[in-house]
Amino acid sequence: MLADLKPRRKNLVFDLVEEAGYDTTDWVESFKRAAGYKANPKYCYEWGYVQPGRLIILNLWHSNMVEEHGQIVHRGTFRADAEFRRLNGAKQQWVDRARRLDGALQVALRENLPVRVIIVDGDRREKEAVDGPSSRVRCRELDPEPWTITAYDWDTGSCELTRGILDGRFVDQFDLEQTSKSGPERREVTTSSFVRDPAVRRRVLSRAKGRCELCGEQGFKMASGAVYLETHHIVPLADGGDDHAINVVALCANDHRCAHFGDDREEIARKLHAVANAFSDTASRIAVVH
Template sequence: MKVEDLKPKERLRVMDLVSEAGIDVSDWANFKGGEGKAASNPKYCYEWSYENTNKSIIVLNLWYEDIKFLNGSIIQSLNMRKVAQDVTTSPQSRRAIKMDFSLQKAARLNWPLRVIICDGVQHEQTTGRVKSTAETRLLDSELWYVQSYDSDSGDCLLIRSQPEPRYVDQFQHLELPEGEGKRKEVTGMIFQRDPKIRNYVLTRARGLCEWCGAKGFETRSGSIYLETHHIQPLSEGGSDAITNVIALCPNHHREAHFGNKADDLRNDFLKCIMKASTQM
């Protein structure tokens, strides 16, 4: 598909497109204009992003003018944190910050994005134009996803495609279900584990236990869960390196710690990842 094929041609209402994307819009009618003017409810109609956490849905408004074709993919680069600093009104800044939070959530949980593509006149810092006006809109039939989000700068890259499989382990943040008990602060010695090492190992495993080949289970966010294990424990002087870390299913991870053949497994694991590393 060409970028030009995504150019909207109709003046469709935001509320209708948001609803089509899977967001409940029943509350839009809950203002003095009532159901007849629900689509123009200022609480919702000017927003740049929408969420339904129960359905893991995020909807973004993106400008057609900013969509590019690069290396075989349709993309958009954006930095809503910078937009929040540059815009001239408080409501615009709030909307930009809200959209930035949505992008962070999508990146962290690997949620797919539904995109409303807008075409019209954008706000321009150089001309002093304060308000952007979308003259035409469409809801893209394809999903997008956050390929990268820089938490330091806010730079974000969106790709028009299904989200790539993401692998997580026991040390990565998984969104807790509502009602989960509060975390309790504890003190003690903690060994540093480099997330880059863990991510490399999880990618090397491709979602499969590197010992038995069993597929990790899928989390609520759609990520594949395995557990990373230091073959020679850090507490015994083991290194935090890809040559000493293996991705295991929870069952074999427990066996590696508590099984009566744990010592034998250490040698077997080392041989296993040496073979896996040569195939990367």
């Protein structure tokens, strides 16, 4: 529960990012003095950290988290926070740090990276207090559970982060990839060069309700209790297909392979278009009624 995540100890940021799996080599080597590198100001005051291909780490306030339907969620718009600070004369380092948080989210989305969170608690400066004292962190701890980006608006930077990767009712192959990257011994995984909107994947998995949208069979249940299906773009992104629910379906692993490589893949694509269009039409009629 959310109350259980409230940090009780004030650990060093260096120790926490290292625990998360971040490469601290430059953190150590860029500090001139042999001793005291853990206080390297180039790093220890940052609000987020990016290790491409591996993970991102964010410092998030416990007070900004909410508990919804059994999951812990953080919502915000770091980009808008940065712009507010810039327009209202805040310290430039605060503006830059907020911008880098938004940039970290974009890296995570492009590379399908897990998000590790350092949960902080203490005297938090309100965003509007641009000329006030800095926030004072009294406690900070690394959440042992990875988080995932469940929604992100590329136009505004508005984002939603949810604790856990496989804790939802339905998961897909991109969730498994994140889990692999977040493990203590990272396995090599194949990543796509195309950015997929996590909100679209979640919407399609929810629409399918755990059943393959081609054959109707139930996906298999994972140890976490989540039901596994694979999300599939009917018209591939590489061919100009839209990253939209009308072009994405949830399939069992066997039908997903068939949709890509079967000798009847063109017929499968026609069937899948009909499935996605049917749901789109239903959603439109509901919207009109309401």
